Amino acid sequence: MTAAGTPCFHCGEPIPRGLVIHARVSGRDEPVCCHGCKAVAEFITGAGLGDYYRYRDTSSSRADETPRPDRWAAYDRPELVERLTRAEPNGARSITVLLEGLRCAACSWLADKALSLQSGVLDVSVNPATARARLVWDPAKVRLGDLLRVLEHVGLRPHPLAGEPSEQVALLERRTALKRLAVAGFGNMQVMMFAVPLYFGDAGGMDPAMREYMRLVSMLVSIPVALYAGWPFYQGAWHALRARSISMDVPVSLGIVLAFVASVWNALRGHGEVYFDSVTMFVFFLGLGRYIEMIARHRAGSVADALARLAPVTARRLRGGQVQDVQAVELAVGDELLVRTGEVFAADGVVLEGEGRVDESMLTGESAAIAKPPGSLVHQGTQNLAAPLKVRVAAVAGNTVLSGIVALLERAQAERPRLAKAADRAAAWFLSRILVGAALVFAVWWYVDPSRAFSATLAVLVVTCPCALSLATPTALAAATAALARRGVLVAHTDAIEALSKATHVLWDKTGTLTKGLVRVEEVRPLAELSAAQALAWAGALEQMSEHPIGRAFLASGQPAAAASGVEVHAGRGLEGLVEGRRLRIGTRAFAAELQADQAGGTRPASVPGGDAAEESWVYLGSEQGLLAAFRLTDPLRPEARDCVAGLAALGLRSEIASGDEAATVARVAARCGIDAHAARLAPADKLARLKQLQAEGAVVVAVGDGINDAPLLRGADVAIAMGRGSALAQTSADLILVRDSLEDLPHTVLLARRTQRVIRQNLAWSIGYNLAALPLAALGFVPPWLAAIGMSLSSVVVVLNAMRLSRGSTPRRRPEWPAVRQPEVA
């Protein structure tokens, strides 16, 4: 008997009470939660890859789908593979595959090894940072379909990215950014070294020739920093100006260019201040922040990737009575498709034949299947759950509903309207003050001494701009981003940190955020003489015929059993059918019990709790002999949800649920999380309306979501947070991604955002204050050069050290604690 609460050996999810399934792993029996996990664990160890379980540092994703060997059938056909993949030397082919469920270095090791063991595989490189694998294989020796099947069998869901030039582009972008960062870093170190004698040289009586020399060398080193490392900022500023807007890049570029030009001017003519140290440090820290941000964004993936995961690459076309596997891009309007049970529609279309039931949750968020009789529309990316359908294609490629959504998101991502607006305000504020100040100085000097007006104005611009903007903000943001990344919170847009520090409300989409988002069989309680596994098998056989989400919970847990026959659906009550010659019913208690001829014998089992009934749903299996078993189904609440809501409330953030689910379910979850405000049965548009309403009342709203139906909500929110295991589309519209798929770190993230804002303000106050105090004094000759030198370097050091405080106290957390059973001993 499995002890209650034992986690699954493979995926770490709790094993349904009463269910005993063991996987044979390295000569030991390990408890697992379902047959999917059993198959994966046994396949992994059977292939000699059991080390995976020793090295991984997060649990694997649940193998809740039975692998379907025919899913990859299209990839077995050489002529199709040829078009989908790239040619390599010696007749080999290569393809990039996105691996869903790849979460740690051990996972990538597993994928690498499992593929390398196949004959015909020439090269595998798995990148855990981007969850992509590049495969090179010999088509004469192995079929691509087999390789994809191997990946699926080790529990990683492969998504072949046809063509996929964007990955190569992203890789080059990362490399180039790293090079620019290196130039800025090396340059900055050198210039700093030369700056010390320049600061202190006067006190020690450095001869003027040496001073001149130092300044010229600094200039030489700064040239590549300003031109090469700073290039992206000028590009960004130019794009913004051409679009008649002001982005953060504009004042940044202005600062770099002015400080650099003024320094070069002064270095060449031999007198006046040089600011090469400020320029290089500015470029380096800004570049560092941008680099970290870019890595996070690449990790989150592009919208194009999201589409690749949703829409199938192949389809089955009916032509002249024959079924052909074709590429989805080859489909044309008017083609007839055959879509089997469990397959995803490759295009929008009209049902011609078959009584379909379709899961449209990815478009609408509605979890119940929707009936699709002949004549109704089906959409690309949705899944056919019931009978095979014949569909006539009505829209392909760019004209489908799905690609419409994706295009919308892509545009929103490119324009980043909400973020740009916030940055605009800040930039405009700085720019206007600085420009007005500089103009005033110029006017005054023009009146006093026209020959010095230009240099004085430059000095003002140079000194105010870099000092106020350069180190204060970028160092703090870079430190905060890095500290968050160590805790598994990816920051895709650093501007979100500012918004998060001001947040007043949190809008939750219930499913997948507060709850785990998967209905599962939590407990099996046999009520007659039969084993839990037997009960599950029978229930699974009946539920195979159902498209209700509850039915899928059974399919995930149960062993595929003999098919049921003559299944009748009693709406709202349950199912009835023949399994292995037995008449069985599954559904509500009354419905299941009614099957028994002798009603009086149907005693209510004392063990079935009544109190819990409010929180979970019980489903009963009954035969003609009486009730056989009870199953407890839940969409389990995340264990940390309550603490997270309480933690956020302690920080002054009000939580609110906006869910598309039933009112009763939402109310239950809200009560258990301690949330007062909740609204149920909301369509995505209603959620957005609620968000706008809150924002209109002056609230700064954080939205937490995981599904595609949350994407509009996330896009509208001031800060969008997506769950690590949520849909790819939700992640692309998010500012922050909780990679560990846990809410635990959310309150801390808010706290860190506030500390970051505080540090930025302190830094700004310090540098502006220092400059305001020191500049006039120095200009009037009250400060000796050595004191100015100490003050100047001290000023920078204070700013950097202050920012570094953010990364302190956030050392990586304890590793996840796994019970001893999950660490098999080395055989």
Add this chain to the structure above:
Amino acid sequence: MEILYVLIPLGLVLVAFGLWAFFWAAGDGQFDDLDSPGWTVLEDDARPEPTAPPRPPDEVPPQ
């Protein structure tokens, strides 16, 4: 102090060499994946190669 006129250019040459090495490494993909190479040393080299490559078990889909 005149030695600085030699030492600083010498230092700059070294920096240039370091940068060149870094550029080469970045272009060669040395920084593309900083996590997984660390795991490869933990692998047991002596693991016997399976005689036949593992094949996915032929599963019968439900229904």
